[in-house]
Amino acid sequence: MLGGDKIGGEAFLQPKIFQLHEGTHNGEKPYECKQCSKTFSRASYLQRHERTHSGEKPYVCKQCSKAFSLATHLQRHERIHSGEKPYECKQCSKAFSQASNLRVHERTHNGEKPYQCKQCSKAFSRACNLQRHERTHSGEKPYECKQCTKAFSRASGIQRHERTHSGEKPYECKQCSKAFSRASHLQRHERTHSGQKPYECKQCTKAFSQASNLRVHERTHSGEKPYECKQCTVTFSRASHLRVHEITHSGEKPYECKQ
Numbered sequence: 001m002l003g004g005d006k007i008g009g010e011a012f013l014q015p016k017i018f019q020l021h022e023g024t025h026n027g028e029k030p031y032e033c034k035q036c037s038k039t040f041s042r043a044s045y046l047q048r049h050e051r052t053h054s055g056e057k058p059y060v061c062k063q064c065s066k067a068f069s070l071a072t073h074l075q076r077h078e079r080i081h082s083g084e085k086p087y088e089c090k091q092c093s094k095a096f097s098q099a100s101n102l103r104v105h106e107r108t109h110n111g112e113k114p115y116q117c118k119q120c121s122k123a124f125s126r127a128c129n130l131q132r133h134e135r136t137h138s139g140e141k142p143y144e145c146k147q148c149t150k151a152f153s154r155a156s157g158i159q160r161h162e163r164t165h166s167g168e169k170p171y172e173c174k175q176c177s178k179a180f181s182r183a184s185h186l187q188r189h190e191r192t193h194s195g196q197k198p199y200e201c202k203q204c205t206k207a208f209s210q211a212s213n214l215r216v217h218e219r220t221h222s223g224e225k226p227y228e229c230k231q232c233t234v235t236f237s238r239a240s241h242l243r244v245h246e247i248t249h250s251g252e253k254p255y256e257c258k259q
Contacts, residue, residue, distance in 0.1 A: 031043050031046040032046075033046060033053075048069070056069060057069050059073070059074035061077055063081045079097040079098075084097060087099050089105055089109075104126055116130070117130060117133055117137075132154060135153040143155055145158060145161055148165070163181040163182075164181070168181065171186035172186070175193050188209070188210055191209040195209075196209065199211050199213070199214040200214075201217055203218075204221070216237065225237045227242040229242060229245055231249045
């Protein structure tokens with residue numbers, strides 16, 4: 001290449017660009033942030049970093065006016081509007097709008113779990129799943145309800161709890177329009193329409209629509225009676241049977257004939 005500088009098999013037309021490239025090899029970082037003293041190999045990297053201090057967001061979405069500090073963040077955001085998914089999995093052709101989402105997805109194929117718990121060595125494919133797991137060790141509950149101060153270790157837990165205050169029921173049955181606050185409650189309800197019984201007893205193959213009903217049934221085989229009367233220590237396989245028994249101690253007669 002005429003008039004060009006060359007290093008490591010790569011050529012450059014301008015000496016200035018060549019000097020910048022050389023800095024990637026020798027580790028030189030001549031551009032220093034005046035606020036935190038962090039150094040960078042390029043002026044453009046320093047300018048980008050300085051926005052973390054100034055809060056400047058020069059890249060604005062033309063569709064919704066949301067602003068970003070980095071051009072790459074704007075490009076990623078714009079795919080929400082366009083629906084573009086340029087990152088495609090080579091194994092199953094599933095496509096994603098972000099390269100990071102593709103990398104996470106690829107772990108479902110290769111089984112890679114790079115995030116490991118330091119306390120119990122359990123490994124995860126996502127950093128967020130590791131963080132959530134670590135709370136089982138620390139007991140941390142960072143998500144607190146503003147109405148009753150009850151705290152949760154997961155964001156999904158507080159979202160579900162907040163519906164007990166708001167009465168919101170976003171999960172609606174398509175067959176009868178009955179609404180539920182939890183997706184799991186809707187799924188359980190839908191089995192009353194479909195007749196599906198996915199929970200099967202391994203000992204007698206009897207099947208149930210709810211996991212809780214299977215657990216109760218399994219006690220007929222195991223003889224387990226986890227519900228104990230505090231007054232006389234008689235035990236029962238069902239909570240409802242214990243409640244009926246407790247009435248014999250209290251003398252309560254809750255069922256009154258209206259005739």
